[in-house]
Amino acid sequence: MEQRRRALPTVARAYVALVLAAALGCVLPALPQVRTAEAWSRVAVLALLFLGCDITARNAGEGEEGVAPAAHFPVLLAGVVLLPPAAAALVALPGTLLAPAAPPRAVRRCWNAAQLGLSAFVASCVFRALDGHRLLMGVRLPALLLPAGVAALAFCLVNGALMAGILAAAEPGGRRRHWYRSLLHSPLPAFGHGLVGLMMAVLWEGPYGAFAGVLALLPLGVSSWMAAQSQRERAAHQATVRALVQAVEIKDGYTRGHSERVGHAAVLMAGELGMGTERVASLRVAGTLHDVGKLGVPTRLLRKSGPLTDEEYRQVVLHPEYGHELVRGIGFLGEARAGILHHHERMDGRGYPHGLAGAEIPEFARVIAVADAFDSMTSTRSYRRGRPVAEALAELERCAGSQFDPAMVTALVRALERTRWQPTLLGHDGDEQAPEVPLGAREPLPRVPAPAAGAAFSGVRGAGRAGGGAGGRTPPAPWWRR
């Protein structure tokens, strides 16, 4: 991206020039044949519409990728169907030339205009070759579908090929915002948009002319506006989830950034396990919120540096249930709630809160347990340095079967073969500049150098099971060793 902004490789410039020449070569000789005033007025209206759609889409989807493929496509397609090839190529011209573009501005604008113009030109030629314009005159509907469909396909193909060319020439391996991609990724909306374009053309040919044509575009504009709104809501939801995480981390300052790293590691593992997009999103939330129940545990216990008494331990092990209770109202979480409730279960059935074993433990919980342990071992905390990734993985493999699901451990190992784990980079945004609130805010507490909350209470878990009395316990071993 940066590189592209600074300079365009000569190959890319040559490629742009070539495409531009091709577009001009196709359009200019054919232009004098467009004589009727009607055709020109159609070009003007469609070009205005295109400009309008472009501006709306830009405002709605500010800074966000993957927003619905704006209403561009139907407008262009209506042009392809309604206009002779040379005129169809002009529809995108004002919109692309006036749109803001990153430098080198002129090159980019020319490129966009040439690319869309050439695609529309070819598609319109195809439509006419299949006798579409005559079918449109009589509006013979089922028969009209064939040329219109083929023309739309031709448009996508030419556009996609040109795009692939420029990407290869300008930035190998880079990515850019371009709307045709979503067309390729989601055939159903693309098909729907194509139909809207055809409907526009059909209504345009009717007695109400341009007015009816524009009307057909309105529902589509509304739905892309709604998509932008949904995107905004989604971002707001993310912010709320982060606020919940922050709330936990004020209380349990040792684990700064831990929650989000666990969410991240869980997502990496989900990739290896082949989960669907919906489940991955749900798992990310579950991983991020897995310790939200610590809100219900008195801060004194979370920050206690010595071993816990039986009574204190009983309060601490309640945290998965508090967490489950706290997120119960969040409808979509579903499977994620089970993950939060059971993330301290063990494969051998000696975990809590319900002592489930093996496959009884929900899959999400098994993923989170491994991600949680992994991050606890590798992150550096105020009282100890993080362990190297390889060592942590070896430790997980040692505990696979008794504490962790071996399949999940394998998934993590494989995922980390592909991605480098950077524990420090995955904290909150701007972790470095952020004031040291959760840590600095801690009330002065007589703290002896000792393991932290997490270590303390699991240490006690083992001791408690062994039937030890209340009060002073032996310094607990790290909890993943049990």
Next chain:
Amino acid sequence: MLGASRGVAVVRVVHAVVAVVCVGLAVREAGWWALPLFSLPLLLSQLSFRRYRAIRATRGQTVASLARSTEVAGYTLPGHARRVADLASGIGRELGLGAKELELLECAALMHDIGQLSLVDPVPGGATALLPLPEQRRIGRLGSEVIRQTGVPPEVAEIVAAIPEPYRREDGSRDPGLPRAAAIIRVANAFDDLGCDGGGREQHEEVVEQLRRNTAREYEPHAVEALARVCLREPADP
């Protein structure tokens, strides 16, 4: 929030009407084939409304969980954040705040006690309004620092930091930088801290009187009057 969803409902109706008109025209023009063919994209676009509703509901539920975080942790009485948010929204509407301001107000009210989570031991009864000012300020500041890191609009953090501030300074002048929403939440919070254990109308009146006595410096008089209108108009807790 209410206003926004009403807007969406209007848009949805307009969308449906336009869609019906379009399909009708297309059928007239191109015969019955147009009906299934052109209804399809319009029905698909109706789906986007449903998706929006779902994500909005989810967000609302998450916000509710967040509001409950201080009470689950035992720092505030059950329902405190929600009550303060409702009360503050009521006052804000009474004072004619815009939709955007109301949204920020509600968000800040829901999170106004989050700074308390940094206390090792809860304040008795969660009543921050009764704490000494420096302590209140510290809690507000901690809360706002945390909120700043969450990605909600930065104004929310500013509001939360300003809640402990009396609306007039020592010398009697007003601080022009003090957000209006902060003054509102301050009043709503004080009302809930002082009056929530009883709940009868007389007690509400008594608490309002108590706040009125402090309008010289502590509480913004317009907000207190709006509070009086809001809570004395509604039937006392059923």
